[in-house]
Amino acid sequence: MRLIKSYKTLFLLLGSFVLLTCKKDKPTVKPNIVIFYVDDLGYGDVSCYGAIGVKTPNIDKLAKNGVRFTDAHSSAATCTPSRYTLLTGRYAFRQQAEILPGDAPLLIRPETPTIASMLKSEGYKTAVIGKWHLGLGNGDINWNKALKPGPHEIGFDYSFLLPATGDRVPAVYTENGKVVNLSKNDSLEVSYKTTDTIGARPTGWKHPELLRYAADEQHSGTIINGVSRIGTMKGGYSAEWKDEDFPDILTGKAKNFIQSSKEQPFFLYFSFHDIHVPRLPHPRFEGASSMGPRGDAIAQMDWVTGEIVKELEKLKLADKTLIIFTSDNGPVLNDGYEDFAIEKLGDHKPSGIYRGGKYSAFEGGTRVPTITYWPGKIKTSENNALWSQVDIYASLAKLVGHTPNSNEAEDSNDILNVILGKSNQTSHPMLEESFVLSIRDGKWKYIQPMDKDRVLNDYTNKGIEGGASHDPQLYNLETDPEERINVASSNREQVEKMDQMIQEIIDKE
Numbered sequence: 001m002r003l004i005k006s007y008k009t010l011f012l013l014l015g016s017f018v019l020l021t022c023k024k025d026k027p028t029v030k031p032n033i034v035i036f037y038v039d040d041l042g043y044g045d046v047s048c049y050g051a052i053g054v055k056t057p058n059i060d061k062l063a064k065n066g067v068r069f070t071d072a073h074s075s076a077a078t079c080t081p082s083r084y085t086l087l088t089g090r091y092a093f094r095q096q097a098e099i100l101p102g103d104a105p106l107l108i109r110p111e112t113p114t115i116a117s118m119l120k121s122e123g124y125k126t127a128v129i130g131k132w133h134l135g136l137g138n139g140d141i142n143w144n145k146a147l148k149p150g151p152h153e154i155g156f157d158y159s160f161l162l163p164a165t166g167d168r169v170p171a172v173y174t175e176n177g178k179v180v181n182l183s184k185n186d187s188l189e190v191s192y193k194t195t196d197t198i199g200a201r202p203t204g205w206k207h208p209e210l211l212r213y214a215a216d217e218q219h220s221g222t223i224i225n226g227v228s229r230i231g232t233m234k235g236g237y238s239a240e241w242k243d244e245d246f247p248d249i250l251t252g253k254a255k256n257f258i259q260s261s262k263e264q265p266f267f268l269y270f271s272f273h274d275i276h277v278p279r280l281p282h283p284r285f286e287g288a289s290s291m292g293p294r295g296d297a298i299a300q301m302d303w304v305t306g307e308i309v310k311e312l313e314k315l316k317l318a319d320k321t322l323i324i325f326t327s328d329n330g331p332v333l334n335d336g337y338e339d340f341a342i343e344k345l346g347d348h349k350p351s352g353i354y355r356g357g358k359y360s361a362f363e364g365g366t367r368v369p370t371i372t373y374w375p376g377k378i379k380t381s382e383n384n385a386l387w388s389q390v391d392i393y394a395s396l397a398k399l400v401g402h403t404p405n406s407n408e409a410e411d412s413n414d415i416l417n418v419i420l421g422k423s424n425q426t427s428h429p430m431l432e433e434s435f436v437l438s439i440r441d442g443k444w445k446y447i448q449p450m451d452k453d454r455v456l457n458d459y460t461n462k463g464i465e466g467g468a469s470h471d472p473q474l475y476n477l478e479t480d481p482e483e484r485i486n487v488a489s490s491n492r493e494q495v496e497k498m499d500q501m502i503q504e505i506i507d508k509e
């Protein structure tokens, strides 16, 4: 009898031990997830990364109480490819992703898993608010009807979008797959054929005297709000946006979404238009920096970040929310409009010490400010891990206890411990996409040569060095972080090895 009793106690003890250990392994809470995705924000463009000429107290607060990464990258040096990869965990070259015109079809096909569809399958309410630039529809889009497929067909419950970017028509918002405020008798059409100017609206080509900023040839289509855009637009007067309203409208939509999602975990992909061109911050931010509209747009973006974080705090959700703050590519000064970004720069260094910027194969193309923040869960630290946004998908999957299947996010590796600041080690090389492919492995950076028959675009007219060359380039970032000394010819083996690494990634499919 005594023996049976002690067996019973032993079993009970063992049972509770097993239960406790299992419980420990399971994620107890699914945190809310907010990705702040800034447009064209360079490594040196915020105070906590060394900005001069603009102050970013709200972003600095995240960095001061979170992880500030010094070697984190967007997956590509331009917008559409980076966004494609962020959301799918697949490299953009697999989908031939390039900067899209405003009437392009949806690039992420509906059968493709995305961070949004993955989190939705794990019980999350999901939203995208802000710039989209991933296409809509199937190639024959009618802006007066339902805009399908779009974010809803790839996992988002709610969407409020600038369909492409601020410098492209249509200059209207869409909400849940419909143009906002469009009247029945104000049919909207757009065209991206340069030979074809549709509608009677004045264009920058014909009426430069109507412009608030001089624009280059490409940005001289239909004039909306005093600024000419890429492409032409017919009708749609009732739905036209005013660029100066973006911060308040987008922040308002984000607050509404957060308020209405308190009861369940949510995922908010907040995709800024700032600090992309045209830079038309709200008048209350005019003069907020010493750098003209580009600096003022940074101050505005910082304000928006602060407003959304304050809303989380007000609703007592801050310690239940993982925030990832980052950018889609490096910086650019004149990107089509003469808004004095070059003239008013002063000593500010948009890429920090790094060479190149947006479009570039050099580090400035993809090395971007990246901060993670989660009060109570993430400790303040600086982290020099080498990683790219392609790994966010698998890391978030790990966080919420989701096991990706074989055709899901195939280029994404779980680096959750890095994102949470618990480790600074990643175990795989990192691919960077620009007009060529580059790869980073430890201290080495290799830039593939561009085919001899392709014209090199150095973007020096934009104040940027494109970084591509007809020769292979190898840099030792430990001794040469600015990529000034090409050591390819004296390190043939290393070049071979890294070229092979790129080939293996390409062949993986």
Ligand code: NG6
Pocket (backbone or CB within 6 Å): 039, 040, 078, 079, 080, 099, 133, 165, 167, 218, 276, 277, 329, 335, 336
């Ligand atoms: C380019 C535009 C540029 C910008 C970019 C997209 C030139 C000559 N023009 O085609 O102004 O709109 O597309 O930027 O480069 S991105 O951040 O959305 O990729």
Ligand code: CA
Pocket (backbone or CB within 6 Å): 039, 040, 078, 079, 276, 328, 329
């Ligand atoms: Ca961009």
